[in-house]
Every structure is written in structure tokens, then in C-alpha cells.
Amino acid sequence: MVKKFKRQWQLGKVRSGDGSALAEFRLWQLFARSLFFLELPGPAQDRHLFAVDVRFMADAKSRKQHENGEGKSPAALYRDGVQVARSNLPATFPVPGGVIEVAASSFGLKRMRFVREDGTEEALRPHPRSQEARRARFEQRHPVASSVVGAIAIAILLVALAGVIMEGIEAITKVPVIAEHVGRFTMPIDLPLWATIALVIAGVVAATERATRLKYHWLLDAAAS
Structure with missing residues (x-):
């Protein structure tokens, strides 16, 4: 019950995206930004690439602008490179077949996962230049x-x-x-x-x-x- 209420509350915080294009990931953003991807089928069985862009340096002003429908948000959802939704953290974004849950701590991400309608989970793929991808490659090698x-x-x-x-x-x-x-x-x-x-x-x-x-x-x- 608590988990369901929490998810509904987070879904209620989601705002419509502004239609902007997904910005390139720059090296100097290594500790200020996380970018993850997930490919999902659409209603017509076509494939769409979803991206979750998290900006850790979003300050109180940015969060206030988000609540007013302005400015950049700490987390944004993109579909095929176009922003379709945004939210403060923690966030739950609705996507085909389930939701994407995002949460952060004072030091980075603590959750970035796709939760299907049947309850199964799948990790999103980090951008190759991100610190998460670099750490994953270090673990593999x-x-x-x-x-x-x-x-x-x-x-x-x-x-x-x-x-x-x-x-x-x-x-x-x-x-x-x-x-x-x-x-x-x-x-x-x-x-x-x-x-x-x-x-x-x-x-x-x-x-x-x-x-x-x-x-x-x-x-x-x-x-x-």
C-alpha cells in the first residue's frame, strides 16, 4: 500500500516535456550529469529509444522553475531524442509496459530501473561516457x-x-x-x-x-x- 501510494505521488509530480532535443553528453559533465537509455516497443510494435537525463547540479531555483513549468528539471524523459516529460527527484516516469524509477542521493544515483507491469525489473543502459559506464567497464575488465x-x-x-x-x-x-x-x-x-x-x-x-x-x-x- 505504501509503495503504491509513493508511486502515485511521484507520478503526480511529472510534468509534460518542452519538446527540446536531448543534449550531447560532455566530458566536463562527468560528475554533474547521468544519462541512461532504454529501448521499448510502441503501441504499433515500433521501437522507441527512451533516455533519462539527470542533472545533479539543479538547485532550488531550478526545482521551483520546474514546479511552475519553466526552466530545466533535475530529471527529464526523452523519447527518440525529444523531451516528453520532466520531474523533480525522486521520479517515476510512465513508459510503455511500465514505469522508469529514478532516485538520487547526495553522491549520485541510487536507483535507475525499468519496472514492468508484472513487477519484473530491468536496468537501464548508461551513456558510454558517463561515470556509471566507466565504472561498469572497469568491473568487466x-x-x-x-x-x-x-x-x-x-x-x-x-x-x-x-x-x-x-x-x-x-x-x-x-x-x-x-x-x-x-x-x-x-x-x-x-x-x-x-x-x-x-x-x-x-x-x-x-x-x-x-x-x-x-x-x-x-x-x-x-x-x-
């Missing part, structure tokens, strides 16, 4: 190294998560009433400023690396935010 990189990213995020949890416990136990009953917790390690900054940077890199593989966990990846 160097599977062992890719697994090591993925494991390191998880380890970094686990350390960051442990730090966030301990900071929270320390803050809570500073409250006099709580400290009186359970005692006061003190962080076992007092990291110097440079180490804290390095850990934050490592966490951002790790979360970004996982986003290029569309891997996301609500607790693990959120720890880097």
Missing part, C-alpha cells in the same frame, strides 16, 4: 580489482558509520539525567583535525564510488552525508 575497490569503500563507510554512532552516544550521554543513570560515554579515540578531514573526504569518495554502481544502503551510505 578488472573484476578482482573492482571487488577490492568495492570492499574498501564499504570498510570506509563502516568506519564513518561507527564514528557517527559514537558521536551520537557521546552527545546523548552528556545530558545530565541520562549521564546520572547510565554514565557518560567518551569517544575512545580523539582524532586530530587532519584525520577527521581525511575521513570525511574518504567517506565522500567511497559513497560516490558506490553511487557509480547504483549501490545504496539507507544507513551505510547516509553516514557519509
Whole structure:
């Protein structure tokens, strides 16, 4: 029931496209844009190429313009190179045979999939120049190294998560009433400023690396935010 309500809410946010042409993917947009493709049959059994263009740098003004039917939207759906729909994120775009679900975190995409009417799912194909496609090629060519990189990213995020949890416990136990009953917790390690900054940077890199593989966990990846 909750999932159905959420989908209906996201479908309600979709606005008609402005008919503009799909812009070329530029190298300098590597960390500011994601572009995915999916080929689907039309009503007359002809084939159409759908594209989902996500702009991560869309600010509050862009989102407000979208709500007013103006300007660029964080996510747009194109059919055969022409914009047919747009939406704020998270987004659900209706397409023949189902919907395309799109969601993003602070570090990139966490969901980009075609969900058929029968509930089965299919991943969309990333643009060859995008960071998602580059990461996929690295995994194909160097599977062992890719697994090591993925494991390191998880380890970094686990350390960051442990730090966030301990900071929270320390803050809570500073409250006099709580400290009186359970005692006061003190962080076992007092990291110097440079180490804290390095850990934050490592966490951002790790979360970004996982986003290029569309891997996301609500607790693990959120720890880097």
C-alpha cells in the first residue's frame, strides 16, 4: 500500500516535456550529469529509444522553475531524442509496459530501473561516457580489482558509520539525567583535525564510488552525508 501510494505521488509530480532535443553528453559533465537509455516497443510494435537525463547540479531555483513549468528539471524523459516529460527527484516516469524509477542521493544515483507491469525489473543502459559506464567497464575488465575497490569503500563507510554512532552516544550521554543513570560515554579515540578531514573526504569518495554502481544502503551510505 505504501509503495503504491509513493508511486502515485511521484507520478503526480511529472510534468509534460518542452519538446527540446536531448543534449550531447560532455566530458566536463562527468560528475554533474547521468544519462541512461532504454529501448521499448510502441503501441504499433515500433521501437522507441527512451533516455533519462539527470542533472545533479539543479538547485532550488531550478526545482521551483520546474514546479511552475519553466526552466530545466533535475530529471527529464526523452523519447527518440525529444523531451516528453520532466520531474523533480525522486521520479517515476510512465513508459510503455511500465514505469522508469529514478532516485538520487547526495553522491549520485541510487536507483535507475525499468519496472514492468508484472513487477519484473530491468536496468537501464548508461551513456558510454558517463561515470556509471566507466565504472561498469572497469568491473568487466578488472573484476578482482573492482571487488577490492568495492570492499574498501564499504570498510570506509563502516568506519564513518561507527564514528557517527559514537558521536551520537557521546552527545546523548552528556545530558545530565541520562549521564546520572547510565554514565557518560567518551569517544575512545580523539582524532586530530587532519584525520577527521581525511575521513570525511574518504567517506565522500567511497559513497560516490558506490553511487557509480547504483549501490545504496539507507544507513551505510547516509553516514557519509
